[in-house]
Amino acid sequence: MPYTLQQLSDLEDIRLLKHRYYRGIDTADEALLKTLFTDDISVEYRGGSYVAKLQGRDAMMDFILNSFHSDAVAMHQGHMPEITFTGDDSADGLWYLEDIYISLERKNVTAGSAIYRDRYVRIDGEWKIASTEYDRVMEVIEPLRPDMQITTHYLAKAGRKREERGDISHMITFTDAAQ
Amino acid sequence: MPYTLQQLSDLEDIRLLKHRYYRGIDTADEALLKTLFTDDISVEYRGGSYVAKLQGRDAMMDFILNSFHSDAVAMHQGHMPEITFTGDDSADGLWYLEDIYISLERKNVTAGSAIYRDRYVRIDGEWKIASTEYDRVMEVIEPLRPDMQITTHYLAKAGRKREERGDISHMITFTDAAQ
């Protein structure tokens, strides 16, 4: 069965939703990010050395803005969506992430990939992320070498400064890194 | 001439097909991969220091599962498709790959890009990859440095263990690396 025109249109809108999510986190774009989630979004990110788990838009905004702060240099790009409709106003989505996260505090570079499994719903005509999870496929951590020169760092200005940050440690469980 | 609704629907299905291919190889997902190829798929991958050449789904499955094994840490993401219909049930496709392959046996990291040229056909209502080739655009090999910590390695569990692997050396010709 081919997709209907409405479905093809919805696929474009769902892709846009997730594209804005990735752009929003790397640029700490609070106004944009706020529009992307349901009130009761459910989140579980299973990384190489951590699990982040939280519920609700407010917690999600807290989590993002305290992770993508002025001491982070970040690139998160979601690729190769596999979107499946589960109803007229709901869909599941799978994305394959590539990410780089330089921590100027820990002086290291985390790079890798992950597979996201999302659920989207349409509320008042707008698609929103209702739940999102990822599992890492690959993760490598290496020191930030002294001869690596950071010549652009967008979050230095856009991200929260140290004194503006909140505590999100209750959302994160650290696990054994070695796998 | 604009695309028809059927063609736009087919474009989505062809993209999905290839998205599953890349996800399938990096996660050694045998059940998924088996559904993606024609019986007589033709493959030729021209890398920086090798050419891999083979025919048929069985050979392709052998090639993949003995390449993406428990000593490989892999990321293969296909980007920016350029798909052209050559009939109601056939299409050509061009993709621009980014890939990272860490060999724990050779203790090195191969990273780069390639341009895929594929042919797709619809058989019994399902799009399949009928032929696939790539040429490298960029390839860099560097040692796996002692201070690189691999914190997630999906294929360690999902990939074939050493004692389970078959010999695929007859599919690969090694060439002069320096270009």
Next chain:
Amino acid sequence: MPYTLQQLSDLEDIRLLKHRYYRGIDTADEALLKTLFTDDISVEYRGGSYVAKLQGRDAMMDFILNSFHSDAVAMHQGHMPEITFTGDDSADGLWYLEDIYISLERKNVTAGSAIYRDRYVRIDGEWKIASTEYDRVMEVIEPLRPDMQITTHYLAKAGRKREERGDISHMITFTDAAQ
């Protein structure tokens, strides 16, 4: 309001246009690149340590072919388009770039990301890039290490040799790298 069939078709064509741009620069494909721009294209690329600014297709071709030359090893991939129609024959587009550029002359590797903001117009039935800008999100420069082996370098053959290159220094203003 859902997209119309014409709009979905145009979205595909606009994506193709930009996909060809990225593939064209990394492979120095002059014949392909020439077809992608309006006569009076306007360009401004704001990098970590430079601003490149130019007007017109001829200047753009000069800029590209003297940047992606035989001493460059390049990967430029545009991701996650956000395209908005501004008329029947015009659209704005936002893309999130990942790029790697190895300079064999400066013996360094520049890697990072940027957000493109483009304008597209349809002229005689073909979508063209009428203006393009980017701002860097992340940029890291590191030395090309002696143990990095470049095993594929497409531009070595396809790119302009030293004696064939023109001067594009009037298009580029170097700025303070440290941010």
